[in-house]
Amino acid sequence: MAAPSAFLLVTTILVALGAGNVIDAFDPNPLQDFCVADNESKVRVNGVPCKDPATVVPEDFLFVGADKPGGARSERYGYSSLPVRIPGLNTLGVSHARVDVAPGGVFPPHYHPRAAETALLLEGSSVYFGFLDSGNRLFAKVLREGDVFAVPQGLVHFVLNNGSAPAVIYATLTSQSPGMVLLADALFSAAVPLPMELLARTLHTDRKTVEEIRANFEGRSWSSVFSMAGPGSNEPC
Numbered sequence: 001m002a003a004p005s006a007f008l009l010v011t012t013i014l015v016a017l018g019a020g021n022v023i024d025a026f027d028p029n030p031l032q033d034f035c036v037a038d039n040e041s042k043v044r045v046n047g048v049p050c051k052d053p054a055t056v057v058p059e060d061f062l063f064v065g066a067d068k069p070g071g072a073r074s075e076r077y078g079y080s081s082l083p084v085r086i087p088g089l090n091t092l093g094v095s096h097a098r099v100d101v102a103p104g105g106v107f108p109p110h111y112h113p114r115a116a117e118t119a120l121l122l123e124g125s126s127v128y129f130g131f132l133d134s135g136n137r138l139f140a141k142v143l144r145e146g147d148v149f150a151v152p153q154g155l156v157h158f159v160l161n162n163g164s165a166p167a168v169i170y171a172t173l174t175s176q177s178p179g180m181v182l183l184a185d186a187l188f189s190a191a192v193p194l195p196m197e198l199l200a201r202t203l204h205t206d207r208k209t210v211e212e213i214r215a216n217f218e219g220r221s222w223s224s225v226f227s228m229a230g231p232g233s234n235e236p237c
C-alpha cells in the first residue's frame, strides 16, 4: 500500500516543480496584490518601485484613450502602436497595445524576446497575420473582425493589412517588458552599421544592392520607429 502513495507523492512533487519552472520562466511572481508604478521615485529596482498602497486609487488601473490610434507611428510602414499604460499592472507580467495598420500597411516582421502575444482584430478585414516557428514554418491566417491570433514567445511575426479598411488590433503580451526586435531594422538601422560584407553575404547579394537597401533606411534611427516605453509601461506589438 505504501508504494502507490509514495509514487503519487513523488509524481505530485515532480508536477509541482515542473509547473513552478514554467512560471519561473516568465516575469517573476508578485509578492503583493498590486505594485502600482511610482514613476516619480528615484529608487532604481528591477522594475518600477511601488506606490504606497494607501495612496492607490481606481485611476491607477484605468487607461483612457484606446478608442483612438496613437503612440509611435511609422508613415513608411503605415502603422501606429499605442502602449496601453496601466500603472497598476506594474510587476504583473502583462502589457497591452492598440495597433493600427492602414490599408496596404504592414507591421513588419519582428519578435518579442520576452513575451507570447495574442492579437484581437477589433476592426478591419483581410488582415494577414502570421508567425514563423524556429524551423521557419509559416503559421498565418487572414483575420476577420473578432478573430484572435496567438504568437508563441520569441517567434517572428508580422501583419499585412490586405483589406481596404483600416485594421485595429488589440495586442496582449505576457511580459511587462516584452522587448521588440524588427528584423529589417536590426540589419539596416543599427547605430553602428553592420559590415557590408556581412550583409551582402547574409542576403546572397552584392554590396551595391546592400547599399541601395541601406539608403532606404537612412535617417531611421531605432527611436524613430519605436520610442522606448517608460517605466511600468509596455511596448508595441
Ligand SMILES: *[C@@H]1O[C@H](CO)[C@@H](O)[C@H](O)[C@H]1NC(C)=O
Residues within 6 Å of the ligand: 039, 040, 087, 230
Ligand atoms: C507618471 O505617471 C503618470 C500617470 O500615468 C503620468 O501622468 C506622469 O506623466 C508620469 N510621470 C513620469 C515622470 O513619467
Ligand SMILES: *[C@@H]1O[C@H](CO)[C@@H](O)[C@H](O)[C@H]1NC(C)=O
Residues within 6 Å of the ligand: 128, 142, 162
Ligand atoms: C491579398 O488580396 C488579394 C486580392 O484579393 C489576394 O489575391 C491575395 O491572395 C491576398 N493576399 C493575402 C496574403 O491574403
